[in-house]
Amino acid sequence: MEIRVTVPILKNQPGAFIFGPEIETFYEPIAVDGNFAVRFSRSGLENLIRGIRRREYSSWEWHKLARLGEELTAAADAASLLCPLHLASHWESVGVIPYPHQLDTARRVIQEMGGRAILADEVGLGKTIEAGMILKEYMLRGLVRRALILTPASLCWQWFEELREKFRIPVVLHRSQYDWARCQCIVASIDTAKREPHLAEVLAADWDILIVDEAHKLKNSKTQNWQFVNSIRKKYFLMLTATPVQNDLRELYNLITLLKPGQLGTYAEFKQRFTAGRRTPRDPELLRSLLGQVMVRNRRGTGTIEFTQRIVRATPVTLTPKERQLYQEIEAFIRRQAQQSLAEKKTILPYITLLREVCSSPWAAVLTLKKLHEKAQPELRTELERLLQQAAHLEISAKVQQVLNLLPRLQGKVVIFTEYRGSQVFIKKHLEAAGLGVVTFDGSLSAGRKEFTKFLFRRYGDVLVSTESGGEGINLQYCNNVINFDLPWNPMRLEQRIGRVHRLGQTKDVYVFNLATQGTIEEHIWRLLHEKIRMFEMVVGQLDTILTQLHLDKSFESRLIDIFIRSESETELVRELDQLANGIIEARDRLARSSLLDLVP
Amino acid sequence: MLRERGDEAAHGLSSPAPPGKLSAVKSFLEQFCRNLGLECRWPVDNAAELQLTDEAAGLIDGPRTPGYSLRLALSQDAAEVHEDAEFFTPGSYRWDRFLAITHHKGKLCRQYVVGIAGFLDGAGEPEADMGELTYEPHLLIQWRLNYRTQQVNRRRILDLTVNLVTGHLEAGYYQYLLQGCSLGKEPLPFIPIAKRRLGFKAAYQLMSDEIRYLLTVEDSSWAQAASQELAQEIQALEQYYNNRILAESTNSLLAAEKAMRIQELQRRSQPRVLASPFAAALLYIPMISYQASIGGQTLCLRFDPVAGHLLE
Numbered sequence: 001m002e003i004r005v006t007v008p009i010l011k012n013q014p015g016a017f018i019f020g021p022e023i024e025t026f027y028e029p030i031a032v033d034g035n036f037a038v039r040f041s042r043s044g045l046e047n048l049i050r051g052i053r054r055r056e057y058s059s060w061e062w063h064k065l066a067r068l069g070e071e072l073t074a075a076a077d078a079a080s081l082l083c084p085l086h087l088a089s090h091w092e093s094v095g096v097i098p099y100p101h102q103l104d105t106a107r108r109v110i111q112e113m114g115g116r117a118i119l120a121d122e123v124g125l126g127k128t129i130e131a132g133m134i135l136k137e138y139m140l141r142g143l144v145r146r147a148l149i150l151t152p153a154s155l156c157w158q159w160f161e162e163l164r165e166k167f168r169i170p171v172v173l174h175r176s177q178y179d180w181a182r183c184q185c186i187v188a189s190i191d192t193a194k195r196e197p198h199l200a201e202v203l204a205a206d207w208d209i210l211i212v213d214e215a216h217k218l219k220n221s222k223t224q225n226w227q228f229v230n231s232i233r234k235k236y237f238l239m240l241t242a243t244p245v246q247n248d249l250r251e252l253y254n255l256i257t258l259l260k261p262g263q264l265g266t267y268a269e270f271k272q273r274f275t276a277g278r279r280t281p282r283d284p285e286l287l288r289s290l291l292g293q294v295m296v297r298n299r300r301g302t303g304t305i306e307f308t309q310r311i312v313r314a315t316p317v318t319l320t321p322k323e324r325q326l327y328q329e330i331e332a333f334i335r336r337q338a339q340q341s342l343a344e345k346k347t348i349l350p351y352i353t354l355l356r357e358v359c360s361s362p363w364a365a366v367l368t369l370k371k372l373h374e375k376a377q378p379e380l381r382t383e384l385e386r387l388l389q390q391a392a393h394l395e396i397s398a399k400v401q402q403v404l405n406l407l408p409r410l411q412g413k414v415v416i417f418t419e420y421r422g423s424q425v426f427i428k429k430h431l432e433a434a435g436l437g438v439v440t441f442d443g444s445l446s447a448g449r450k451e452f453t454k455f456l457f458r459r460y461g462d463v464l465v466s467t468e469s470g471g472e473g474i475n476l477q478y479c480n481n482v483i484n485f486d487l488p489w490n491p492m493r494l495e496q497r498i499g500r501v502h503r504l505g506q507t508k509d510v511y512v513f514n515l516a517t518q519g520t521i522e523e524h525i526w527r528l529l530h531e532k533i534r535m536f537e538m539v540v541g542q543l544d545t546i547l548t549q550l551h552l553d554k555s556f557e558s559r560l561i562d563i564f565i566r567s568e569s570e571t572e573l574v575r576e577l578d579q580l581a582n583g584i585i586e587a588r589d590r591l592a593r594s595s596l597l598d599l600v601p
Numbered sequence: 602m603l604r605e606r607g608d609e610a611a612h613g614l615s616s617p618a619p620p621g622k623l624s625a626v627k628s629f630l631e632q633f634c635r636n637l638g639l640e641c642r643w644p645v646d647n648a649a650e651l652q653l654t655d656e657a658a659g660l661i662d663g664p665r666t667p668g669y670s671l672r673l674a675l676s677q678d679a680a681e682v683h684e685d686a687e688f689f690t691p692g693s694y695r696w697d698r699f700l701a702i703t704h705h706k707g708k709l710c711r712q713y714v715v716g717i718a719g720f721l722d723g724a725g726e727p728e729a730d731m732g733e734l735t736y737e738p739h740l741l742i743q744w745r746l747n748y749r750t751q752q753v754n755r756r757r758i759l760d761l762t763v764n765l766v767t768g769h770l771e772a773g774y775y776q777y778l779l780q781g782c783s784l785g786k787e788p789l790p791f792i793p794i795a796k797r798r799l800g801f802k803a804a805y806q807l808m809s810d811e812i813r814y815l816l817t818v819e820d821s822s823w824a825q826a827a828s829q830e831l832a833q834e835i836q837a838l839e840q841y842y843n844n845r846i847l848a849e850s851t852n853s854l855l856a857a858e859k860a861m862r863i864q865e866l867q868r869r870s871q872p873r874v875l876a877s878p879f880a881a882a883l884l885y886i887p888m889i890s891y892q893a894s895i896g897g898q899t900l901c902l903r904f905d906p907v908a909g910h911l912l913e
Binding site: 024030032033036038045048049055059060064065072073086088092114236268269 | 622625626628629632633635636680684687688690691692693694695696697699700703704706707708709710711712742743745747749751752754755756757758760775779784786801802805809812813816817821824825827828837838840841842844845848858861862864865868869870871872873874875876877878879880881882883
């Protein structure tokens with residue numbers, strides 16, 4: 001089946017209102033007694049007088065209806081949370097309803113913690129959803145209008161999508177300096193927001209709510225991030241982290257003090273009352289009770305969430321003789337050129353990209369070979385020309401053949417991930433030739449086109465071929481087969497791919513097929529991830545925590561590149577990779593032994 | 602991170618609506634449809650089907666939305682039977698949309714009382730002895746009072762009416778209008794209309810004073826408790842910062858931070874009531890003046906036939 005996309009649709013933005021809540025202004029407060037004050041609506045009077053002057057009269061029936069509606073709403077207002085009622089139909093239409101622990105957390109934060117809390121659920125239990133519920137609830141009750149969500153840059157899009165899609169919150173993704181003043185509800189990268197010219201704009205505003213994701217990055221009060229967040233004026237404040245305490249009690253103190261200064265006293269008082277050592281608490285019961293006033297941590301198990309199984313299958317691919325020859329020649333070329341570039345202190349990145357591309361498919365390598373050929377010195381031109389010709393003339397690859405063999409055995413929809421557009425195009429071509437309904441997803445798609453493509457896949461498609469960037473932030477829990485056509489060199493990216501499908505809302509076991517070409521670097525990476533560190537056996541999110549602890553969350557890929565370039569033999573390569581794996585295993589064990597997290601109520 | 606429908610442990614989003622509330626929601630919906638001239642069918646109990654015209658769909662879902670059939674389920678049971686129906690109960694998305702439209706449409710009306718059981722039936726006929734009838738303009742405002750603290754967030758509805766000729770203010774007058782009164786867009790031709798002597802701002806001020814008075818006499822334990830809690834929290838903050846100021850050298854920075862944190866706390870936790878009008882009506886009520894001479898004195902009494910009482 002061939003699907004042609006011609007008409008952009010889905011113009012209706014969630015949260016669009018014709019008669020949205022008007023911005024109401026009030027007169028100065030008038031004291032009623034010593035305890036409270038009353039404020040009367042200024043805009044209410046202005047609208048009334050304007051309406052009478054213009055004779056904008058409607059019928060008595062509408063007046064009566066407004067009164068009845070308001071009475072009924074006032075009665076519902078007494079309910080603990082409005083948000084689940086408000087979103088019930090919407091959640092139903094997207095096939096989901098919230099978990100009790102999430103509702104309970106939202107209720108506790110609003111009613112018992114006054115909207116200032118650390119949401120410290122274990123990974124995968126839906127901290128973002130809890131924060132979204134709290135935000136929506138405050139918005140529905142008219143308590144929040146200006147909201148700022150600060151996240152690492154890599155999570156901005158995900159927050160933007162979740163808040164819009166799941167909560168119908170008209171949030172904006174921060175793009176320019178002017179957004180701060182003109183937008184009410186903004187998702188921004190914390191690293192951007194803390195720099196000028198944004199910094200001044202952020203600090204000048206009175207935010208009704210500030211939400212900070214990955215808040216463990218604020219554990220050090222000396223850092224610019226901590227100081228920045230501390231300087232922001234905010235009424236409500238949520239911090240999200242799965243690891244509120246990692247290495248020592250000072251980190252915990254810093255986080256709590258950022259949230260609620262004085263909750264644990266000054267640091268000197270805290271040290272005296274609560275620390276017996278860097279990692280050993282004194283009077284843990286009292287500390288736990290104080291933490292319980294500002295922190296919620298839901299743990300896996302009864303009352304929370306059980307994920308469906310993730311079944312990971314290694315799918316080794318034997319290259320065709322022509323492909324093997326191409327790979328070997330390119331690898332040899334890369335090693336030579338990389339050493340030379342290193343000696344000349346030039347970048348080796350194009351060569352590494354080429355190596356990874358040729359592991360994916362010959363077509364992925366064509367573009368880079370072309371670029372290298374154009375820029376190459378005359379002595380390299382002939383060799384590159386030959387490699388380019390070789391790559392361009394391969395009609396089919398062993399990997400594509402493997403996919404074609406695999407697909408008939410799978411039940412349900414399939415998503416194929418690849419890092420490269422070149423591979424994506426050729427996979428699509430071959431699958432369509434085999435009569436399958438294929439849609440493709442890549443980073444160049446506009447938001448509207450993305451929506452349309454998702455709709456097409458959900459309704460009509462058999463296979464979705466997505467690139468890494470295209471797959472960011474999309475939820476495909478209605479699909480339960482993932483084929484990793486190539487392996488990213490960063491395990492978090494692999495986890496994110498699988499996470500598109502293996503997530504809450506997934507009702508079936510998820511099958512993951514990792515295609516790894518034998519006798520290539522890809523095979524080594526596969527061994528490292530699967531056999532050594534056993535990443536697929538970890539609970540969702542555990543790897544993220546470990547890599548962050550090892551400061552490898554951003555540099556895992558560079559470590560692999562370094563190992564590959566430095567290793568002069570296969571044996572050395574294996575030994576170096578083993579060392580990396582051992583470091584990760586040790587960190588995992590340390591995390592498991594850590595008792596600091598027991599402090600968290 | 603939400604779970605799929607059908608999960609055994611699914612948390613009920615709403616307990617079954619009590620029958621009284623359900624019938625009120627039903628009548629809201631039916632009246633809403635009548636006001637917009639829409640057909641509303643009830644194929645089964647508690648599930649409605651609305652035939653939205655292009656105009657109504659545009660109003661509800663945004664400009665240029667073509668007409669369609671909208672199904673609404675008023676209870677959880679009905680929602681489960683009719684999977685394509687949207688949940689409709691106070692607080693739900695559709696409810697809030699309909700209410701926003703209702704507020705927009707119902708924010709101001711002008712009405713004349715044209716019928717009061719037992720009073721205006723024979724009025725206007727030559728032999729009727731009704732006393733002297735005069736339409737007196739009244740301003741009726743439906744107020745929403747939002748009570749807010751860090752923990753409390755409830756609202757109360759209150760209607761206040763001010764006679765724009767005499768300045769007389771009454772609470773709960775709206776209920777009289779609902780009982781045995783009929784209202785129309787045009788006045789009865791034989792009743793003269795009195796001139797307004799009170800401005801709308803002044804009437805609004807009278808109502809504001811009344812609300813403030815009502816708040817002083819009603820139970821304010823909610824505010825007392827919140828005030829005490831706030832005072833304690835401010836004290837704790839001050840103590841924390843003062844200790845730090847004593848121990849550290851960055852005094853001025855800490856003092857500024859302390860002020861900011863206290864301000865945030867007050868913004869969040871200060872007990873307060875927000876009073877907002879959400880619907881108003883300019884009403885013309887026929888007042889009856891009776892004159893009688895007793896002991897050489899001529900007495901003039903005014904009677905409000907809607908409320909059924911004499912006015913001094």
